[in-house]
Amino acid sequence: MFKDMSFMFPLATVNLTNTRIRTLTNLIESNGGQMKLGPDTLMIVGSDATVELCQKQFAKFNLDFEQYRYQFLNPDWVSQSLLNKKLQEQKKFQLFPEVVFQPVLEEVPEFKTKLVYVEALAKTVPVREEVVEQDDGDINIYNIKDNELRMKYEKRMEEFRRDILKEYKQILDYEYDYDLDNFHNQVDDGYEYLLEDLSILKKEEPQIPESEKFYGDDDCQITETRKVKFDILDGLDLGKSVVNVEQPILSAQLKETKQFNPGLKRKQQFWEAKKGYFVCEAGAAQKCQNNEIIEELEKLLKIYTNEKDKGRCIAYRKAIGFLKALPYPIKSSEDLKDMPTIGDKIKKKIIEIMQTGKLTKVQKLEGQEKNVAISELTRVWGIGPTTAATFYFKGIKTLEDLKKNLHLLNRNQQVGLQLVKDLEQRIPREEATLIFEIVKREIDDLSGVQGLFKATACGSYRREKETCGDMDILITRCDGKNTEDFLLNLITRLEGKLLTHHLTMPKRTEHDCETYMGIGRVSNQAVHRRIDLKLYPKEQYGCAVLYFTGSDHYNRSMRLWAQKNGYTLSDHGLYPTQRGAHNKKLWKGEVIPCEEEMDVYKILGLKYKPPKERSV
DNA sequence: TAGCAGTCATC
DNA sequence: GATGAC
DNA sequence: GCTA
Ligand SMILES: O=c1ccn([C@H]2C[C@H](O)[C@@H](COP(=O)(O)OP(=O)(O)OP(=O)(O)O)O2)c(=O)[nH]1
Ligand SMILES: [Mg+2]
Numbered sequence: 256m257f258k259d260m261s262f263m264f265p266l267a268t269v270n271l272t273n274t275r276i277r278t279l280t281n282l283i284e285s286n287g288g289q290m291k292l293g294p295d296t297l298m299i300v301g302s303d304a305t306v307e308l309c310q311k312q313f314a315k316f317n318l319d320f321e322q323y324r325y326q327f328l329n330p331d332w333v334s335q336s337l338l339n340k341k342l343q344e345q346k347k348f349q350l351f352p353e354v355v356f357q358p359v360l361e362e363v364p365e366f367k368t369k370l371v372y373v374e375a376l377a378k379t380v381p382v383r384e385e386v387v388e389q390d391d392g393d394i395n396i397y398n399i400k401d402n403e404l405r406m407k408y409e410k411r412m413e414e415f416r417r418d419i420l421k422e423y424k425q426i427l428d429y430e431y432d433y434d435l436d437n438f439h440n441q442v443d444d445g446y447e448y449l450l451e452d453l454s455i456l457k458k459e460e461p462q463i464p465e466s467e468k469f470y471g472d473d474d475c476q477i478t479e480t481r482k483v484k485f486d487i488l489d490g491l492d493l494g495k496s497v498v499n500v501e502q503p504i505l506s507a508q509l510k511e512t513k514q515f516n517p518g519l520k521r522k523q524q525f526w527e528a529k530k531g532y533f534v535c536e537a538g539a540a541q542k543c544q545n546n547e548i549i550e551e552l553e554k555l556l557k558i559y560t561n562e563k564d565k566g567r568c569i570a571y572r573k574a575i576g577f578l579k580a581l582p583y584p585i586k587s588s589e590d591l592k593d594m595p596t597i598g599d600k601i602k603k604k605i606i607e608i609m610q611t612g613k614l615t616k617v618q619k620l621e622g623q624e625k626n627v628a629i630s631e632l633t634r635v636w637g638i639g640p641t642t643a644a645t646f647y648f649k650g651i652k653t654l655e656d657l658k659k660n661l662h663l664l665n666r667n668q669q670v671g672l673q674l675v676k677d678l679e680q681r682i683p684r685e686e687a688t689l690i691f692e693i694v695k696r697e698i699d700d701l702s703g704v705q706g707l708f709k710a711t712a713c714g715s716y717r718r719e720k721e722t723c724g725d726m727d728i729l730i731t732r733c734d735g736k737n738t739e740d741f742l743l744n745l746i747t748r749l750e751g752k753l754l755t756h757h758l759t760m761p762k763r764t765e766h767d768c769e770t771y772m773g774i775g776r777v778s779n780q781a782v783h784r785r786i787d788l789k790l791y792p793k794e795q796y797g798c799a800v801l802y803f804t805g806s807d808h809y810n811r812s813m814r815l816w817a818q819k820n821g822y823t824l825s826d827h828g829l830y831p832t833q834r835g836a837h838n839k840k841l842w843k844g845e846v847i848p849c850e851e852e853m854d855v856y857k858i859l860g861l862k863y864k865p866p867k868e869r870s871v
Numbered sequence: 872t873a874g875c876a877g878t879c880a881t882c
Numbered sequence: 883g884a885t886g887a888c
Numbered sequence: 889g890c891t892a
Contacts, residue, residue, distance in 0.1 A: 566874090566875080568875095568889095569874090569875050569889075569890085570875090570890055571889075573890075574889085574890090595890085596891090597890085598889065598891085599889090599890095600889060601889070636886095637886070637887085638886085639886050639887085640885095640886095641885060642886085665881085665882080667881090714888090727888080758880095758887095759879090759880060759881080762879095762880085764879070764880095766878090768879095770879070770880085770888085772880090772887080772888085787888070789888090802877090802878095802888085803888085805888090807876095807888075810876070810888095811875085812876090813876090814876040815875075817876090823877080824876080825876080826878070826888090827877095827878080837873065838874065838875090
């Protein structure tokens with residue numbers, strides 16, 4: 256129940272961008288408040304503390320909180336509505352008719368749109384930005400030769416145009432229950448259309464001198480969306496008079512990334528110069544020289560993880576990764592000059608650490624009751640920052656409190672709680688080896704043929720760490736044949752010998768992989784350990800070991816590099832990928848076969864790193 | 872100002 | 883879709 | 889929080 260107060264804003268009058276709304280949501284929700292965002296209103300429920308927070312945050316935004324606070328609501332009503340999930344359903348919060356909405360589309364760039372002047376409406380409307388390959392102009396996909404067919408087609412196109420315009424009008428008139436993003440999704444659904452066809456005229460593009468233009472490897476350039484409503488042609492017997500209606504244009508025309516990924520060369524050249532910034536290229540330093548700084552920054556990272564401050568998490572993680580790759584110690588602020596990932600704020604913090612050995616910020620935050628509680632609660636497997644925070648606001652602050660509230664935990668969390676003391680201990684390498692041996696023996700016994708299945712111990716074990724947080728074992732069938740039920744049988748056989756608890760059972764994914772997560776121990780007296788078993792088909796082995804060996808930050812770095820170079824890298828494979836504005840995926844090609852880790856490094860143009868050097 | 876890795880399981 | 887995990 |  257929310258005994259506290261609540262207030263709401265008509266979004267129309269508050270200049271809150273997406274980013275700001277996200278910041279605000281995070282802030283409020285991580286402090287026990289609630290925030291609901293409707294298409295036109297922003298509602299906040301919380302205590303006095305929440306109000307204070309909002310005031311501060313608004314001040315940071317340079318906004319006067321009091322001016323915008325619209326009204327207080329009856330807390331009982333809000334409690335009821337939240338409990339009944341009414342608010343989520345009420346798109347417009349019609350229960351507050353006194354709120355006057357004023358459209359300010361330009362001021363609230365809610366969606367990834369650009370503003371386009373629509374002549375027919377005599378208004379500027381936001382239109383989602385899209386890019387697509389432009390062919391050299393010779394191929395006209397509406398190349399319908401038969402006149403009658405053409406007229407039929409054009410008639411339909413006309414109707415379609417009218418519909419779209421009507422919808423746009425509705426949006427603008429607020430008759431439509433609008434959610435522009437959704438609207439575009441709906442339009443996307445089955446439709447493809449040309450902006451020109453909607454009489455939406457583009458603003459003049461800025462003139463780029465010919466010398467600065469880049470037309471891509473194959474003299475083609477993505478400039479604008481070219482869309483066709485596919486089902487508009489349904490029922491028309493077009494014979495062969497229409498080119499390319501069968502396939503979406505993107506996949507039909509962009510066969511070879513290298514050839515058809517426009518601007519890729521320039522992009523790759525650009526990132527090549529910054530290759531050193533990627534820790535996957537630099538690799539971990541043989542001996543880490545900046546442990547003191549790293550330890551302190553990691554504390555801050557942990558705090559921000561608990562606070563769910565995604566942006567800062569990323570920033571600190573990158574900075575830490577970079578320091579781990581640095582082969583020399585930082586001695587003075589001179590050393591910090593021009594270091595990537597280390598900006599003004601982090602630089603200042605590093606200097607403070609060098610001078611005093613610690614951070615006042617950490618001291619301040621670490622001691623706060625809420626952070627203490629969340630750190631404590633997230634020790635349990637299955638409880639993350641959000642769950643921990645909700646527990647905290649229910650007054651559950653320690654593991655002891657959790658034990659009294661077992662009904663609030665799911666099965667896995669209960670196991671996690673029961674074994675928390677065991678699971679947070681790291682595994683000595685010898686014991687890890689023993690676990691691996693047990694699994695390997697069972698694999699051979701089960702398959703009946705020595706070496707038919709290959710098992711690889713990955714994770715920190717493969718990176719030659721002295722202790723491991725858990726066991727990560729990757730299994731593949733060397734002859735590439737069917738592995739139906741193998742993992743399940745393996746687990747059943749290991750139940751008496753190693754495994755004690757199951758967390759998730761194997762299930763085929765769309766990529767033909769299976770994952771088991773569980774807990775086991777080498778003897779009845781031994782400590783319980785987390786054990787992950789993964790079964791991947793042989794074709795995916797290269798990418799799978801690469802992924803499962805990590806470290807997590809190393810993976811992210813490598814995947815970012817792949818992204819910047821026109822690929823997508825995952826545990827299943829390496830794919831050529833074309834991205835448009837805002838890194839939106841436009842096209843994903845066929846998987847590039849990589850049976851070995853080395854294949855991935857070669858294709859990405861990165862130096863091979865032995866596992867040991869991947870501990871960034 | 873937007874994006875920051877990519878995927879899977881569970882609820 | 884949110885959360886948590888690897 | 890950093891960066892294109
Ligand atoms: O967010 C993540 C977490 C993990 N991994 C990969 C890399 C990692 O090496 C592997 C196994 O994960 P685990 O959590 O076991 O990490 P680890 O590197 O083995 O360290 P630890 O010693 O804590 O087990 O899975 C990721 O790609 N992303
Ligand atoms: Mg591990």
